[in-house]
């Protein structure tokens with residue numbers, strides 16, 4: 220193989236992987252505060268992309284405004300999911316809540332289809348589509364956007380969780396909700412916040428990816444599954460494992476598609492995941508102790 | 513002295529288990545009151561009901577003039593009651609200092625900035641070992657240190673009243689003595705009111721002004737600490753196996 224096509228696949232993989240990583244982070248944030256795997260996470264990603272398309276196409280807004288509105292919109296959707304679907308049944312066993320999130324994902328997908336149809340849509344790349352040549356590989360400017368925004372978001376989340384009292388309060392809640400209530404942290408408010416942050420992170424991923432992969436009402440299914448796989452790959456509950464899991468998954472997928480066959484691209488992710496789980500059930504960066512109380 | 517906390521005919525249920533039955537008790541301003549009783553008597557349930565983690569089925573809880581009966585834990589912390597839970601429950605992945613700062617979560621962060629920093633210093637002065645370990649994850653501390661951290665975290669809310677659930681549990685006698693000394697000091701220096709649950713009934717009654725004995729969720733006996741220490745039934749049931 221020649222080095223420039225290897226580089227090409229790597230860059231494609233990193234780009235895709237970043238958005239998987241963002242989706243995986245979304246899963247992790249909600250899992251850590253509630254113990255729930257939110258299967259509507261992929262729908263937040265879809266909402267980011269589809270709302271951007273809607274705001275530019277139908278409302279004729281400029282892309283920067285549309286993109287920001289789409290992220291805000293998806294964040295509100297995250298808040299609504301918590302308020303309407305999770306909070307009323309918060310005392311139910313976790314497994315019930317997980318099943319509810321599956322229902323929510325189907326509902327959101329259905330509503331998106333009714334509102335925006337079944338067509339596939341594109342979004343203009345943020346800074347044109349003239350590729351930049353790097354060591355013989357063509358890098359689309361949008362790929363740089365994806366990488367830069369993902370890194371920025373990761374840094375932002377890190378700053379929030381380890382640098383602000385509210386971030387630490389969220390960690391405290393995920394570690395011990397009872398002790399967190401006893402210092403006066405409103406646990407339910409933290410759960411709401413975790414849904415909003417997850418939706419925001421997912422939607423940003425959806426928005427920056429859409430100019431590259433296009434979007435439709437049902438992209439959330441595959442993206443959600445990939446994000447979930449990334450999460451498990453990195454070790455459920457570990458935010459940086461999730462981000463790394465996403466990147467690893469994206470790169471392997473892209474190399475697989477390039478050197479083996481792109482027909483098996485989607486299956487590859489799950490084959491890798493299964494193989495890993497046989498060897499190391501707690502994931503690459505998982506803690507040995509995965510007990511949750 | 514005037515009554516600070518009073519419970520009237522409080523009932524608490526877990527499903528069909530009646531864990532606290534028509535319990536009535538009060539704690540006066542500046543008192544240390546011991547709540548003693550065997551395993552499963554309902555002591556923890558009682559404290560959790562005061563701090564809002566459990567909802568009473570019936571009865572009323574009054575703190576000063578305030579009705580606390582169906583308030584949330586957050587509102588109760590704001591009202592001035594801090595609960596140091598059974599098993600300490602420090603936030604183990606977070607640093608010692610973060611644990612203490614989270615104790616001040618309900619206080620206005622900007623207006624109280626200087627006061628919070630000052631209180632942090634007070635905690636470190638009271639428990640020097642916490643200062644040494646301020647950057648360490650709380651989970652790496654010894655049991656005694658975690659207990660001090662849990663008490664420090666509760667104090668960071670600047671409570672008027674402290675609920676302590678078995679602070680001596682699983683600790684060496686010397687460490688327990690140290691912690692009890694701190695409890696007395698908190699009352700004497702800060703005028704804190706204390707409701708203390710303890711397995712080790714003798715050491716609890718030694719520092720307490722008054723006590724209540726709980727059995728099967730009922731208050732079966734109450735009196736001054738000296739009376740309870742001298743009481744035959746109490747001696748037989750709760751003080752006899754002190755040297756275990």
Ligand SMILES: Nc1ncnc2c1ncn2[C@@H]1O[C@H](COP(=O)(O)OP(=O)(O)O)[C@@H](O)[C@H]1O
Nearest residue numbers: 526529531549550551552553554555556557558
């Ligand atoms: N979460 C719970 N669910 C059901 N029953 C409980 C729960 N917590 C305590 N109990 C029951 O309530 C009673 C009182 O328990 P507890 O308050 O923990 O007693 P103590 O602190 O005096 O040992 C016991 O019979 C216990 O089994």
Ligand SMILES: [Mg+2]
Nearest residue numbers: 555556557598
């Ligand atoms: Mg107990």
